Amino acid sequence: MIWRWLIFFSAALALPAASVSGDVEITNSRDAAVRKHKDYTGVVLWLEPVDRPAPAAPPGKRVTMVQRDKRFTPHVLAIPLGSTVDFPNFDPIFHNAFSNFNGQPFDIGLYPPGKTRSVPFTRPGIVRVFCNIHPTMSAIIAVLATPWYAVTPPLGKFTIEGVPAGEYQLRIFHERAVPENLKTLERRITVPETGIALPLISISETGFTPAPHLNKFGKEYPPVNEGDVYPGAQK
Numbered sequence: 001m002i003w004r005w006l007i008f009f010s011a012a013l014a015l016p017a018a019s020v021s022g023d024v025e026i027t028n029s030r031d032a033a034v035r036k037h038k039d040y041t042g043v044v045l046w047l048e049p050v051d052r053p054a055p056a057a058p059p060g061k062r063v064t065m066v067q068r069d070k071r072f073t074p075h076v077l078a079i080p081l082g083s084t085v086d087f088p089n090f091d092p093i094f095h096n097a098f099s100n101f102n103g104q105p106f107d108i109g110l111y112p113p114g115k116t117r118s119v120p121f122t123r124p125g126i127v128r129v130f131c132n133i134h135p136t137m138s139a140i141i142a143v144l145a146t147p148w149y150a151v152t153p154p155l156g157k158f159t160i161e162g163v164p165a166g167e168y169q170l171r172i173f174h175e176r177a178v179p180e181n182l183k184t185l186e187r188r189i190t191v192p193e194t195g196i197a198l199p200l201i202s203i204s205e206t207g208f209t210p211a212p213h214l215n216k217f218g219k220e221y222p223p224v225n226e227g228d229v230y231p232g233a234q235k
């Protein structure tokens with residue numbers, strides 16, 4: 001068995017690309033879990049090469065965003081440009097995922113339990129996803145024109161694997177940070193062949209105010225009666 005491990009480690013060491021790792025913290029949050037340093041999830045970090053185009057992602061990549069318990073999971077999804085996202089409905093009720101501003105607008109219509117629909121994302125940007133039935137449902141899809149990205153887990157540690165040595169612009173998105181704050185965190189980094197561990201990235205939520213969004217018709221949501229069959233469900 002030992003020789004197999006030796007071959008495995010030799011192959012790993014021979015990889016030409018490095019990793020970029022680091023830690024994110026979120027400050028000035030109104031969220032109790034964030035203030036207790038227990039929930040730094042959902043920060044998207046990506047690397048754009050500054051002196052050459054980023055390689056295109058292989059076509060045909062599919063990623064899933066589940067609808068269950070009236071939530072989109074994962075709440076924050078990062079995908080390479082050109083990927084298709086499947087939106088299966090695992091709830092016993094209808095949902096209608098849509099996006100109507102920023103990124104790439106879409107509307108996959110109202111569909112019942114057990115069904116799925118999909119959206120190919122062909123425009124880079126931050127897509128804000130909502131449900132036309134349930135105003136509390138929301139999600140983010142970061143459509144990235146680079147294969148080098150990460151989304152933070154609860155403790156905020158991230159690693160972007162397989163990055164060739166070179167110059168990059170580090171870009172960051174966090175749902176509850178204002179764009180001006182995020183802009184100040186962007187920086188140019190040099191990735192050596194041995195990889196790099198970045199200093200702590202501290203993201204402030206100062207200035208962020210949650211605002212209610214409108215439904216796909218640009219109107220306020222009507223009151224939801226959970227016992228109802230939703231209008232349009234029989235169509």
Ligand SMILES: [Cu+2]
Nearest residue numbers: 095131133134
């Ligand atoms: Cu819904």
